[in-house]
Amino acid sequence: MFRTSRTAGTSSTARRLRNALAVTGTAAAAVVLMAPSAGAAGSVGGAGTATWYASGDKLVVCDNASDGKSVVAEAYVNGRWQYKWHTAGAGKCTDRSYGDLPEGYGFDFRACLGDGSSNVVYWETCGGWAHAVA
Secondary structure, eight states: OOOSSOOTTOOHHHHHHHHHHHHHHHHHHHHHHHSOOOOOEEEETTTEEEEEETTTTEEEEEEOOOSSOEEEEEEEETTEEEEEEEOSOTTEEEEEEOOSOOTTOEEEEEEEEEETTTTEEEGGGOOOOEEEEO
16 A cells, blocks of 8 residues: 555644645635625626626626617526616616526526617627526
């Protein structure tokens, strides 16, 4: 049998340091896991964003550019495509709800630009997909 590590002869200081590092790593992981889930965010080249907040099951859609375009979040939720628009102008955001989603429900969404008055999405402007979990 081969030994890959040696515990016999390890100093008590080294053992205490190793144990302290293990506890610190576990505590750091717990802090990350307990962080509020405002996790997923989609972006359209800085012109607009959509950010998912699991607390309240809402998507916040923001227009960041005075370009005459609206921002829309596209997502496949509850078996159908849904589009959540922000049409109130640049420098503002709109909260959009998907209702009370079951805990752990996951879906993907992305932010795009479009014409909110005619509900036309400019597909070539869509950003990358982001994953959300309720």
